[in-house]
Amino acid sequence: MGDSIVRALAFNNTVRAFAVNIKETLQTAMGFHNLNPLAATALGRALAAVAMMREMTKGEDEIITLKIKGEGPMGGLVAVSSGKGMLKGYISNNDYSTYGEDALLGVGPCLMPGFMTIVKDMGLKEPYSGTVPLQSGEIGDDLAFYYTYSEQIPSLVALGVKLKPDVAVKSAAGMIIQLMPGAKDETVVFIESKLRKAGSASKLIEQTGSPEEMLKFMLGNENIKITEKKEVSYNCGCSRDAMLRGVLSLGREEINRIINKQEEVETLCHFCMKKYKFSSSEIKGILKN
Ligand SMILES: [Zn+2]
Incomplete structure (x- = not known):
């Protein structure tokens, strides 16, 4: 069974909720x-987050990017969610041997201090972007802070990754529960008590087995209405054309400089590590037109 994401409404539409399983992703x-x-834990949390953020938007073509730029040894990360449940991402510095003592303290210290930026690209005019300083660097906390202060939506964000000793994924999941206008205090108390029982997103997915069951547990079977379910997977979607456009965007001067030094231009897709090679004659030909 592949990974999936669900969207739900609860408590007479005063709560909206999202849950995702990204184990295979x-x-x-x-x-x-x-x-x-540590890098897998950080990227897993970020991928779960962007998958859910994309489901908050109405446009099927909207692309959500979560970027972290940190001064910690991991450096930062990028996670992207685009249409049809396509997820991809990478870590700036994956070299564990350079993390030093921060590695013993977890993801936050390996990223902090720094900033989180959310970019929403609707494919029209300028993309929207919002940046907040990292709070703990654990990503879930930082995203909750972003929603509260940047978008004024009180949000519970739980992102969890558990790995097996052989560096296989045991569980990777997330949930976001947001209060809409009219949400009652007793609803908040209900959700908070459930969260204490659940412990964490990774524990909850292990216990319940699916994103639907996670949300049913959190919000109560009698209160919840699942409104959408779809599959998600790791899918880069890069192409030779797109990579060539990236090369051309360097500008004529820079391209000429590269071509004068070497016969071939090689570019690497950071999301799937695929290499693309373009001969200098191919690039010269395009530049001429
Ligand atoms: Zn790629």
């Missing part, structure tokens, strides 16, 4: 990037 990411355990 993260396993694929680890294969592409040979991620160390």
